[in-house]
Amino acid sequence: MSKNILNRSNKGSVRRIGIGFAVVLIVMAVVSIAIGAFSSLGYGESFRIVFGSFYVLFLPGFIWSYVFFQKTKAFEEGENRFGNEGDKVAIDWIERVALSFALSIAIVPLVVFYLNLIGVKINVFNSFFSILGIITVGLAVAYWRNRKFNS
């Protein structure tokens, strides 16, 4: 019985994440088109800026924020910090968004710097795969920690 409930809630959160991701992609596409239409930048350039910023400056930190903080809490819960064990791994949305930028601008240059130190050149190709690596490792650790937390 409890296993079923857990499965259902996991499926629900996966669906929510999927819908959220699709909405974000659509919003970004609309913003890119708007920038392309109303500024001196071309469409290619505006898509590169919007999607590139998301990929480089937000996504790695966003995923790693789930490694450290599995729960996102609502506004009303804000003031009552660390009342129980769950609060220690919970932050609200404003904190998560800000943390996503902060962690991205911390993790990405650190990884790029240390890779550069061992001879990996800084270019678009290498940086893309370095960031993909950061995201993949983050996803794996977040998944593992989430399972551990739920159990």
Place this chain on the structure above:
Amino acid sequence: MKGKIKDVVGETFWYLLIAYTLFVILIALGFLGRYALQFHMLAVVVALFGIVIIGKVNEGNNGREKRGMNKWLYYGLFALGIIVIIALRVVPYIRNSIPLGYDAGIYKYGIEGGLKNMDNWILSGGMEPGFLYLMEIFKLVFSVDTILVWVFIAFCVLLGIVIYVFTRELGGKRAGLIALIIYAVSVVQFKVFGFMYYKNIVALCIMLFSLFFLLRYEKSEKKSDLSIFVVLGGLVGAIHRPTFYIFGLSYFVYAFIRPYEKGNYDYRKLLINVLSGVVILVIALSFYVGSFMPAITSVLPGVAQAFVSPGESPGTFISFFEYQFSVLAYLPFALLGLFHFLKKKDFNIVVLWVLISGAIVYFQFFFFNRFIIHLDVALIVLAGIGFDSLIKNKRKLGILVLSLLLISAVIISSYEAQTSKPLISKYSLDMIKEIRGNIEVNASVLVISREYSPWVMGYSGLHGENVIAPGLFDTNKWNEADWQKFWNLSGKEETKKMLSVYDKPLYLFGGTKSFKNECFEVFLESKGNKLYKYTC
């Protein structure tokens, strides 16, 4: 008897506060001169009287305090804070695309080719390696001009959000919100933007985030909180050395005094603090090992010298005197916030940060004017907490005072935003951009004035080795006296002798400054800007 005295002092505080608020509004509206009276002393007196209201919650407000703020009003004010930050900073860029500040050209050169060219002035501290690596990533997505204007504004917004998050962790939701709005309307923080202290803003964002996790760790004792604090702390050192100096000093004191609690000294906590400090240093130093080592070694004698003979290296920013009168709107409340913690004997990291940066600024140690920026951010955090105490005590009057003072601050900041202009004209910059296409590949350009030096470095497209500027960069071989002599020269022989130290062909960018010398003739001229060619 004691209670009666407290009541009298409390009442006096409210009257003083009303008078003070009126004075600040009159100053903002221009009816009173900012320096007409000792208003900064009045701010201190108001804060001292306010000590009696700290920690008091009016019973009539109790129910409201527990219910908290309306969710939508809260989000609305949060959004308003962000909008004000963006709006004030966009104003100087309406019908202008030239970045503000003296350093824009230096940043452009550093971001475009700092890691590639490895000029000595960059390696010895012109730009920190962490900042350059961060910009390498940004360059994958944005053009350098976008990084200098729009990404910089985005970092200012991020700093506002981090101030909110940090203050909220320290003093609650309302304090966080107030701190965000104070940051948004702070004229001093606008000046930081106007001076284009890019590394400072980025490093402050990361430092506040790092300290946010330190505050969390104090409550949660989770290793993940500690590890993020350490990693971000190390990164502060890689991005901006002066910010790391404040961060390091504050954490050093914190590490030793924080384990002391209720008469006991917790050695386990001390060990964790010391080990964390060591790891932070290792992460920060790893960026400097090798080529960037001079950035550390070159700065040490200056720092040591500043303790022996203070007052000699101020750094470029407003003076402490000007600062005190620029923050009248929140100075008493920042002090109130500080007293709030001192009364509780809570020597947390912000209290130490304020005391240390305050001491550096007041006693004029190394780079003291530049540390006003750090002091101001800490005071904004404390002002959020101070205003929160006020509202807890007298809700309606507190909100009224807060609103009036914020309006007075926004009047001053919007005036500052409207009058902010780039330090170079469009015509001068256009000519600088044309230099490279009109001169020989191996030619050098002498810049007549410091005013133009960073712009020629960043926008001419020349390699750093080919720019000779007074007191800046690698190729300059003259001291101040030599430059003085050169500016007043006109004879051929003397000019030839002086310029024999520089490679030829040689040009001189005079901009709109008047310059006359027999050895130089006008090579390019446009709208009063001149590029001369050396002909002797």
